[in-house]
Amino acid sequence: MPPEELKGASSRSPTEEQARRSMLLTALYIAQEQYGYLSEEALQRTAERLKISLKDVCSTASFYSLFQTQSQGRYLIQVCEGLSCYLAGGAERLVDYIQRKLGVEVGQTTPDGLFTLETVQCLASCSTSPTLRINDELYEDMTPEKVDRLLDHLAGR
């Protein structure tokens, strides 16, 4: 089995400090999972556990778009509106449809805290538009009917 931790084949590289710092993105994913988003407490705990300054943790977290420093819905819906998806058609209509269905605008979260709607620029799925991603799952060739089934299922309806 591969080693769980980042251990260099040679003892000299990476140093203990470098190896610890390398775990920061993974640690932020874990913290985000546990806290729902990267709250001040989550960032603080991450900094303490990895012995990295809070300033460095915040600076790094803010660089990456998958790290959320504000509370969001349990399900993050990201619809691709990149050029290829736009050309293929349907992506914009799908965004409109989801906005109407959930009663939120892009960037907003439903009042029940279930869904946050975002648009993104490329999910590397340009031949299967419209495409969207919900948390860690990718959904291709989407239609309003499929969106209905999917969102109703997630909402437990």
Add this chain to the structure above:
Amino acid sequence: MVFEKILLRNVDLPNSEKIGVYLERGGYRALRKALHEHTPQELIDMVRRSGLRGRGGAGFPTGLKWGFMPQDSDVTKYVCVNTDEGEPGTFKDRLLVEKDPHSVIEGTVIASYAVGAHRAFVYIRGEFFLGVKRWMKAIDDAYAHGFLGQDILGSGFDLDLSVHRGAGAYICGEETALLESLEGKRGEPRLKPPYPAQVGLYGQPTLVHNVETLANIPPIVLRGPEWYAQIGTAQSTGPKLFCVSGHVKRPGNYELPLGTPLREIIYQHAGGIRDDKALKAIIPGGASTPMLTAEHLDVHMDFESLAAVGSMLGTGGIIVMDKNTCIVDAALRLTKFFAHESCGKCTPCRVGTQRLVDVLRRIKDGQGQEGDIDRLLGLCQGIIGHTFCPLGDAAVNPTLSSIKHFREEYEYHIAHQRCIASS
């Protein structure tokens, strides 16, 4: 002529991602041959003779890159597998990783043996969750079969490989930004030189390769560099994955020799333009490559031919636009992407791309002002060459190339406050 599938030889098989299927298809034979029949130097020479060039966009000769790594065995060296595919219009690496991860692992082990690295990392785009799972399962199975770990296939060569997940930043596909991110930092590119082959991950010599590049290695080792070099053109050898999207009848990945005419890819393989409309514009190699027009359909898809017509092969992500596409809107969408992905370090890129978006948007919305074309060109000149990393230079390409080829459409937009193409 039907071209034999080399990189996509397995992807259509059921359970193609499983090690059993890969082994049944002759998988890991190239690794066995490399470890038992060749010295590292022989492999470097082999790859050099094959003419293989990097498939991530830059097209740097792979053998040369391997040769730049220091030979000294006392030095800790690393290999990184760049799975940070995020260039709009590109979806080939995701296919390889999800459908045939062992072909990439096999290439990675051979490359690591050739350059004397005992530790390799996969850096994968944070959005590719299935890819992460496929990578991890494939790596576990490769360890269990003795293709990774200690004393691989009894050769005495050791290699550990693990997966590191990115977190949503296009720039981390740039190799030095990738290294920063692997080190747990903001993914801001480093100044080059020094190149990663001298000072890379944790300051050690590091080889960074795109997924597709590594997938080419096992076939080269197994069938020889001479066989490989006769595919494609004299300077752009081998097969290439072309991702075709936009207004075509059959969007998808097509594996063809480098040098295949663009016309053949669009009209034969991808089935031509949807609703048989006229073709207007083509982005040949992903969002950062300059647009071409129907006049360029006979260009051959290789590094040299595309440079000769003022564009680039890039990633091979071909975006096709029909005659009703609003070119200002297309440029706006692409520029919005770069504005969003600008890391903010360099003012010309951070502010310049936002200004480009503002001006493009008002032209598109029918509120363009006289002088806006010159304003756009001026903004582009303020960005080109004034940024630390290549993102700035890439960000101006949609605007510059669309004005170059479709200036009259911009002028109509501004003069008549509406689009001539989509109306």
